[in-house]
Amino acid sequence: MVKAGNNLANIKAKLYNQAVTNVMQKVGMPVKNKLVNQFVSPKTYYNYLKNEVIVVKDLTFVQKGEEKYLAIICSMILSRYAYLQYFTNMSRSLKMKLPHGNSNSVDTTAIEIAKKYGPKMLFKVTKTNMTNYKRIKDLI
Incomplete structure (x- = not known):
């Protein structure tokens, strides 16, 4: 993604959108409240997603959401765990x-x-x- 000229916020927006899409598909029913930790303005967030096929709308953007919502802190913990697992597996593969x-x-x-x-x-x-x-x- 970086090679394609995407900055960190652009990559993050695409990953957030994909994560919310995945969760909504797994839940299999309408989700009333869709919270995301705000790292850019909503306008910029959706602008980053303008070329994506699936874009989740009606998000609630929350600054410092990890301080306000358990769901956001849980998602941060899960993403950190996935990151550490990736590094552990890559370390193992590369010996x-x-x-x-x-x-x-x-x-x-x-x-x-x-x-x-x-x-x-x-x-x-x-x-x-x-x-x-x-x-x-x-x-x-």
């Missing part, structure tokens, strides 16, 4: 611990991955729109 953040160990590990598996693998394990990715790219 190395993947560090987080923007440190020298991240750069060193990314260079090692690029040398061992090819630079394209970095798209699966790094945020390619971050500054350390640009440093890494210059070093490989």
Whole structure:
């Protein structure tokens, strides 16, 4: 998605929309209240989704929703768990611990991955729109 020119907010909007769509399909009946944690204005959110086939409408955007609604904090916990599981599985597949953040160990590990598996693998394990990715790219 980053390669396609999407910024973090654009990617987040698409992921939120897909998550809400998935939940509504699983529930299998109308959902009265659809809450999302607000990270951009509703106008910008829907603008990011203008090319999507399915767009969930009638959302309630809540600033700092994790402080107000249990559903939002639960969704944040579940998404964090999925993220950590992805990293654990990727670490296992690559047979190395993947560090987080923007440190020298991240750069060193990314260079090692690029040398061992090819630079394209970095798209699966790094945020390619971050500054350390640009440093890494210059070093490989």
